[in-house]
Amino acid sequence: MTTILWFRSDLRLDDHRAVHSAAARGDAVLPVYVWSPEDEGRWPMGAAGRWWLHHSLESLDESLRARGSRLVLRRGRAADELMRIAEECDAVRLVCSRRLDPHGAKSDAALKRLLAQRGIEVECFNTSLLHEPSALRTKSGRPYQVFTPFWRALEASLDLGKPLSAPRRIAAPKRWPPSMRLADLALLPKFGWAGGIANVWSPGERGAGRRLEAFLHRALGGYDIARDRPDEEGSSRLSPHLRFGEISPQRVYRAVIDREAARGRNGLSRGAYAFLRELAWREFAHHLLHHFPHTPEKPLRTNFARFPWRRSGSDLCAWQRGRTGYPYVDAGMRQLWATGWMHNRVRMAVASFLVKHLLIDWRRGAEWFWDTLVDADLANNTLGWQWCAGCGADAAPYFRIFNPIAQGRKFDPHGAYVRQWVPELTDLPDRWIHEPWAAPPEVLDAAGVVPGQTYPRRVVEHLRGRERALAAFARIRNGGRE
Numbered sequence: 001m002t003t004i005l006w007f008r009s010d011l012r013l014d015d016h017r018a019v020h021s022a023a024a025r026g027d028a029v030l031p032v033y034v035w036s037p038e039d040e041g042r043w044p045m046g047a048a049g050r051w052w053l054h055h056s057l058e059s060l061d062e063s064l065r066a067r068g069s070r071l072v073l074r075r076g077r078a079a080d081e082l083m084r085i086a087e088e089c090d091a092v093r094l095v096c097s098r099r100l101d102p103h104g105a106k107s108d109a110a111l112k113r114l115l116a117q118r119g120i121e122v123e124c125f126n127t128s129l130l131h132e133p134s135a136l137r138t139k140s141g142r143p144y145q146v147f148t149p150f151w152r153a154l155e156a157s158l159d160l161g162k163p164l165s166a167p168r169r170i171a172a173p174k175r176w177p178p179s180m181r182l183a184d185l186a187l188l189p190k191f192g193w194a195g196g197i198a199n200v201w202s203p204g205e206r207g208a209g210r211r212l213e214a215f216l217h218r219a220l221g222g223y224d225i226a227r228d229r230p231d232e233e234g235s236s237r238l239s240p241h242l243r244f245g246e247i248s249p250q251r252v253y254r255a256v257i258d259r260e261a262a263r264g265r266n267g268l269s270r271g272a273y274a275f276l277r278e279l280a281w282r283e284f285a286h287h288l289l290h291h292f293p294h295t296p297e298k299p300l301r302t303n304f305a306r307f308p309w310r311r312s313g314s315d316l317c318a319w320q321r322g323r324t325g326y327p328y329v330d331a332g333m334r335q336l337w338a339t340g341w342m343h344n345r346v347r348m349a350v351a352s353f354l355v356k357h358l359l360i361d362w363r364r365g366a367e368w369f370w371d372t373l374v375d376a377d378l379a380n381n382t383l384g385w386q387w388c389a390g391c392g393a394d395a396a397p398y399f400r401i402f403n404p405i406a407q408g409r410k411f412d413p414h415g416a417y418v419r420q421w422v423p424e425l426t427d428l429p430d431r432w433i434h435e436p437w438a439a440p441p442e443v444l445d446a447a448g449v450v451p452g453q454t455y456p457r458r459v460v461e462h463l464r465g466r467e468r469a470l471a472a473f474a475r476i477r478n479g480g481r482e
């Protein structure tokens with residue numbers, strides 16, 4: 001008897017109910033990954049995500065081999081490949097993680113029916129969230145759209161249980177079906193742009209565990225304050241590991257609670273509480289995507305459907321390349337390009353800059369993030385962009401427009417973040433680092449900065465951008481009347 005263990009966005013063995021269920025019976029287990037971008041509808045994985053996936057699959061295969069097993073790789077429509085594999089190895093059962101996003105949930109249901117017709121039993125588990133999106137509801141039975149009550153309800157309903165350890169052995173089938181080589185999935189970029197990403201990240205379960213340990217040890221206590229500072233390493237940087245399911249949110253949550261208990265704390269420290277609250281934003285994002293499946297493409301607040309966005313290829317390109325003339329924004333966009341990640345504070349500032357100062361549709365920003373972030377996640381990305389644009393759940397009101405200079409001064413007070421990513425401004429004194437255009441000519445000279453040559457001039461002047469954004473917003477607020 002063989003059970004197919006189908007891996008998806010859950011590339012780990014630890015605390016994984018499908019892995020546990022497959023291994024527990026003692027029957028032969030066939031671990032499979034199917035690379036099927038055509039199954040992903042409008043959001044096939046972006047380039048940075050594919051780089052991560054390649055390395056994460058490599059790591060998963062190593063872990064399986066250490067347990068007497070291995071990962072079978074296929075390419076094509078998941079339903080076709082799984083049916084083929086089921087025939088090749090006479091499988092009677094398939095276990096996997098459940099997809100909780102709308103597109104995935106629909107195709108899961110179809111696949112389940114198909115396999116059932118062939119007499120294959122299918123069991124799917126929620127391995128990626130702390131909560132069940134369909135279960136949490138407001139008192140009036142509706143999905144949550146405001147974070148704080150959602151967080152309260154989530155906290156009250158949490159039942160963490162004991163995390164499941166990775167099995168020591170996984171029984172191999174008598175005969176292995178054919179597998180592609182990882183390189184043949186062609187996930188890695190053809191041109192070598194991923195060197196900066198490789199320097200910063202260690203994809204895979206082991207890398208995730210190390211990242212968690214380092215964070216607990218180094219930064220958890222001060223997280224509530226340091227998480228706002230892009231010039232420090234104050235946040236966990238677990239996002240890509242969570243995105244690819246290399247660590248379970250339960251494992252992370254429990255590790256925080258255990259850590260606090262080990263320090264003899266009665267109740268949680270501010271840092272720990274703030275961190276768990278942030279993890280709950282991830283839950284909230286998935287809750288919203290589950291209940292409002294149209295939101296990656298359409299604003300939750302319907303009046304934004306007629307927002308008068310500008311189309312400007314040159315402004316969009318300046319933003320993407322980190323050449324807007326605003327050092328804090330440019331630093332963020334260059335960090336993203338170089339490392340596949342950007343600090344949350346800076347994500348908010350660059351997103352606000354795109355949708356407000358440049359009046360460019362939030363969907364163009366979400367697409368760019370989708371392609372360049374190693375943690376690109378449909379639920380979190382949609383929530384983040386709609387929040388910044390003012391058109392989503394619990395969103396910042398549109399008229400609150402981040403000032404990129406004030407944001408820089410507040411969260412990067414000595415300009416260390418800007419100097420790291422915009423080296424052409426390194427020699428400017430702190431006083432001018434966030435607004436080089438205002439520096440006296442002799443200061444620019446001494447720092448070797450030539451506006452428009454060594455560093456771009458501003459694509460739009462701050463107050464002009466702000467007024468233009470407010471005027472555009474007034475048009476939708478007044479029902480289209482000027």
Ligand SMILES: Cc1cc2nc3c(=O)[nH]c(=O)nc-3n(C[C@H](O)[C@H](O)[C@H](O)COP(=O)(O)OP(=O)(O)OC[C@H]3O[C@@H](n4cnc5c(N)ncnc54)[C@H](O)[C@@H]3O)c2cc1C
Pocket residue numbers: 227235236237238239240242243278279280281282283285342343344345347348351369373375376377378380381382383384385388
């Ligand atoms: C415009 C925009 C786009 C974003 N796109 C993504 C995305 O595609 N993928 C993604 O994982 N996050 C996204 N975020 C949320 C957030 O910026 C990242 O999760 C965070 O920066 C990851 O860094 P960290 O792991 O150090 O976070 P930590 O501060 O250590 O937080 C721990 C974990 O909580 C979750 N989390 C934290 N903040 C948020 C948040 N605001 N919303 C949802 N989950 C959160 C993440 O899984 C994160 O790893 C976006 C935010 C904005 C403003």
